[in-house]
């Protein structure tokens with residue numbers, strides 16, 4: 001199946017779900033790993049992909065949905081190429097997490113929990129990343145930054161935009 005979904009029309013490569021299923025030998029017990037691989041390709045789990053995976057694995061769609069909704073790492077909504085997590089746990093909160101969130105919302109032009117129209121950034125909050133001593137903490141695409149200020153957070157975004165732009169011109 002060639003997967004077509006709204007996010008894919010914006011320059012992301014189409015992905016062959018069958019290829020992912022084959023890598024996991026179409027094993028129904030590997031459904032979580034299969035969903036992880038699909039999400040890795042397109043940044044989220046389109047409804048059509050969930051239905052297709054269920055059909056091919058010959059398991060109920062409801063089972064695939066319940067996995068996709070149970071794990072917080074999965075998203076049923078399109079997400080940006082860059083995933084930004086701002087920790088708003090207690091230790092980070094008292095050290096200014098809200099100011100960081102405000103700065104990021106202003107810099108990107110979206111609110112927490114949203115993705116921008118270009119599918120460039122998704123901004124989310126999390127409740128303690130287990131790195132309280134480094135707080136306030138922001139994680140961008142899996143990279144932790146500690147003792148972040150609003151100005152530093154905005155700078156990180158500008159740097160990302162710049163490097164994306166440079167890569168597009170390569």
Ligand code: FES
Nearest residue numbers: 087089092129131
């Ligand atoms: S409260 Fe932010 S890392 Fe623990």
